[in-house]
Amino acid sequence: MTTLDSLKYLESLKLENIFDSHVPFPNDCLAGMEKLKQLSLGSLHLDNMFFPTLASLKLLEGLHLSFCLGVDQSFADIRLFTRLEALTLSQYQPRSADLVDTLANAGLPRLKYLSLLDALPDEKRAQLYQGLPCLRRINTERH
Numbered sequence: 385m386t387t388l389d390s391l392k393y394l395e396s397l398k399l400e401n402i403f404d405s406h407v408p409f410p411n412d413c414l415a416g417m418e419k420l421k422q423l424s425l426g427s428l429h430l431d432n433m434f435f436p437t438l439a440s441l442k443l444l445e446g447l448h449l450s451f452c453l454g455v456d457q458s459f460a461d462i463r464l465f466t467r468l469e470a471l472t473l474s475q476y477q478p479r480s481a482d483l484v485d486t487l488a489n490a491g492l493p494r495l496k497y498l499s500l501l502d503a504l505p506d507e508k509r510a511q512l513y514q515g516l517p518c519l520r521r522i523n524t525e526r527h
Contacts, residue, residue: 411433428453429454435465445468448471504522
């Protein structure tokens with residue numbers, strides 16, 4: 385993972401299935417990637433410092449999390465991503481009131497595109513559009 389530390393100018397990174405899903409991914413190795421704009425992580429175990437650590441990535445515009453364990457431990461810290469424009473959560477059941485409430489209250493000022501696993505009821509969609517002022521589209525993988 386020390387190799388990732390040296391990639392300061394990398395703009396896009398995708399990591400999937402590279403670690404034992406029971407061992408937390410060392411997310412601090414991403415903190416030095418000051419030019420990172422797009423991050424996609426799949427099938428990794430993330431610890432409770434994942435969102436606070438990644439909040440230091442001031443240029444991060446797109447975040448895709450697919451079947452990552454432990455995201456719910458610090459999901460409330462998604463509010464720290466003030467430059468995030470696109471968010472994909474491929475593991476969550478959006479019927480979870482906590483997920484929708486957390487996103488709607490996060491105040492992500494630039495979030496335009498949100499992708500979730502399942503379709504949302506109309507009232508939950510309305511809640512997200514109301515709470516996220518720039519939200520243009522909510523995509524769902526399953527309808």
